[in-house]
Structure formats: C-alpha cells, structure tokens
Amino acid sequence: MPCTGLNCPKPTSLETNNEYSYEKLTQTAEYLKSLISFTPQIGIICGSGLGSLADSIQQKIEVPYPQIPNFPQSTVKGHSGCLVFGYIATVPLVCMKGRFHYYEGYPLEKCAMPVRVMKLLGIELLIVTNAAGGLNPNYKVGDVMLIKDHVNLMGFAGCNPLRGPNEERFGPRFPSMNGAYDPRLRAEAQKIAQGAGLAKGVHEGVYACLGGPCYETIAENRLLRQLGVDTVGMSTVHEVIVAKHCGLPVFAFSLVTNESVCDYESKVEPKHDEVIDAAKSMEAVLQKFVQGIIEFVAKNGVK
Numbered sequence: 001m002p003c004t005g006l007n008c009p010k011p012t013s014l015e016t017n018n019e020y021s022y023e024k025l026t027q028t029a030e031y032l033k034s035l036i037s038f039t040p041q042i043g044i045i046c047g048s049g050l051g052s053l054a055d056s057i058q059q060k061i062e063v064p065y066p067q068i069p070n071f072p073q074s075t076v077k078g079h080s081g082c083l084v085f086g087y088i089a090t091v092p093l094v095c096m097k098g099r100f101h102y103y104e105g106y107p108l109e110k111c112a113m114p115v116r117v118m119k120l121l122g123i124e125l126l127i128v129t130n131a132a133g134g135l136n137p138n139y140k141v142g143d144v145m146l147i148k149d150h151v152n153l154m155g156f157a158g159c160n161p162l163r164g165p166n167e168e169r170f171g172p173r174f175p176s177m178n179g180a181y182d183p184r185l186r187a188e189a190q191k192i193a194q195g196a197g198l199a200k201g202v203h204e205g206v207y208a209c210l211g212g213p214c215y216e217t218i219a220e221n222r223l224l225r226q227l228g229v230d231t232v233g234m235s236t237v238h239e240v241i242v243a244k245h246c247g248l249p250v251f252a253f254s255l256v257t258n259e260s261v262c263d264y265e266s267k268v269e270p271k272h273d274e275v276i277d278a279a280k281s282m283e284a285v286l287q288k289f290v291q292g293i294i295e296f297v298a299k300n301g302v303k
C-alpha cells in the first residue's frame with residue numbers, strides 16, 4: 001500500500017502480521033473466564049523445566065493449550081503446554097506451564113500474547129521465571145538471579161513484540177522500560193530466598209534474550225559480558241516488554257542452569273537436557289521461593 005503523504009493509510013493488522021487484535025485476545029480471555037469462578041490476581045510463567053512451580057497450586061483447573069482459542073502450542077521439551085488456574089496461599093492465580101519462544105517459529109507478539117490475555121483476565125502482577133546461562137563469573141549452576149533489568153538484543157535489530165499499530169487499550173506507543181522489574185518485590189525477595197533454603201541468597205543482575213535456538217559462541221559470550229549481561233536466555237524480555245506496556249508490575253528471576261563460558265580452552269558445553277536437569281534439581285526450593293513471594297503479596301498487596 002503506497003504512502004501518499006497526508007492521506008497515508010494506516011497499516012492493517014495483516015500487513016504488520018499482527019494476528020492478535022484486542023478483540024481476539026478478549027475472545028480468548030472470555031473463554032478462559034467461562035471456565036473459572038474467580039479473578040486471578042497473579043500470573044506466573046514457568047521457565048524450561050520449571051513447570052513444577054504449578055505443583056503447589058490448590059483447587060487446580062488445568063486447561064491444555066490446544067483447547068484455548070487463538071492460543072499458540074508448546075513445542076519445546078520442558079514446556080508441557082497447559083494453563084493452571086487455582087490458589088497459592090489464598091491468592092487466586094493463573095500459571096503458564098510452557099511459554100513460547102521466537103526460535104519455535106512464532107513472531108514475538110505471538111510469544112508474548114498470553115501476557116495480554118492474563119492482563120485481560122485481571123492479573124495485577126506477573127511472575128516470570130527462566131532457565132539461563134550464567135555469564136557472570138561469580139554465578140554457579142543452581143544460583144538464582146533476580147532480574148533487575150534486561151538488554152533487549154533482538155530489539156537492537158528491530159524485533160519487538162510491540163512492533164506494528166499500537167493498541168492504546170493496552171498502553172502507549174512509546175512505553176518507558178524504566179522500573180519494569182518491581183524494585184520493592186526484589187528487595188523483599190532477598191529475605192524470602194533465605195527462608196526458602198537459598199542460604200547464600202540470590203544475585204541481582206541483567207538478563208539478555210537472544211533469538212536462539214543455538215546457544216552462544218565463546219565470542220558472543222565475551223561480548224555479552226562486556227555489555228554488562230549476567231544471564232542469557234531466549235525468553236522473558238518480550239513478555240516483560242508487553243507487561244510493562246500494559247502497566248503490569250513484574251517480578252522475574254533466572255535460574256542459572258549452565259555456565260556460559262568465555263574461554264576457548266573450556267570443555268563446558270550447554271545442553272538442553274542438562275538445563276532441564278538443573279531446573280528439576282532446584283524445583284522444591286523454587287516452589288518455596290515463589291510461594292514466599294506470593295504470601296508477601298497476599299499480606300502486603302501488589303503496590
């Protein structure tokens with residue numbers, strides 16, 4: 001469609017490849033609302049191998065993704081593909097056992113669409129978790145890093161889940177990303193971590209998302225380190241951008257599942273099965289940790 005100055009036509013959803021209109025997302029949310037009798041207050045996204053975070057949910061209602069209108073499907077090992085509704089510590093919530101990644105072939109707005117659906121369901125806080133490579137030399141496998149900021153590397157190349165016509169009903173055309181990772185919950189999480197069995201506490205740092213599916217080269221790891229990145233993965237950033245755009249506070253953490261090495265002599269190599277095993281070995285502690293965060297929110301509110 002040629003642009004003719006003042007009469008320049010607005011791009012259509014089709015042209016921008018955005019198949020998720022407000023109306024379609026509302027349809028999806030209305031379908032899910034018809035299955036539950038409460039308003040979820042918190043949304044949780046489980047990272048690779050971290051689906052067991054849903055195990056502590058009481059009065060579960062499980063909805064497999066293939067049953068949900070307009071929803072993408074999970075294709076990755078460690079992401080079972082089901083929404084779980086229920087309660088933790090009396091807080092009504094919804095949990096995604098399985099997220100969507102760019103490397104699966106989904107555009108970023110599709111990867112992040114469940115965040116908007118959860119917003120339409122009524123959530124007031126999003127908890128995001130991921131399995132990630134530890135770039136910071138002080139991090140060990142099994143460590144937890146609270147995400148205080150991100151580097152949107154895919155955004156450097158123009159890939160952003162907000163690309164295309166802006167939907168004002170969700171948020172502004174040019175959203176600020178400052179404070180995307182709620183500082184109050186991060187401060188509280190340091191104390192909660194000790195109680196959950198993370199005796200050494202948790203780190204705070206910067207996460208970067210790459211498109212994947214290949215892991216980083218040594219040269220890329222060196223570059224990321226110079227950019228101030230502490231953990232690296234293939235998710236989270238687009239979900240958080242969409243959450244910030246629609247005014248949702250976010251609490252997010254990386255579980256370090258492998259070392260991201262910067263040394264050509266090193267024999268360490270990332271493998272997805274080992275990523276999942278590392279996540280599994282931390283499941284009990286992380287369940288307690290997330291439960292502690294939810295209990296804090298139940299007592300003190302989201303803001």
Ligand SMILES: O=P(O)(O)O[C@H]1O[C@H](CO)[C@@H](O)[C@H]1O
Pocket residue numbers: 046047048076099101129130131132212233234235236271272275
């Ligand atoms: O970010 P999550 O979904 O936890 O998974 C991480 O682990 C997988 C690679 O092992 C990639 O999908 C990466 O993003």
Ligand SMILES: Nc1nc2[nH]cnc2c(=O)[nH]1
Pocket residue numbers: 131132133134210212214215216232233234257258259260270275
């Ligand atoms: N990109 C990336 N994603 C991961 N997910 C788990 N570990 C890694 C990693 O080392 N790199």
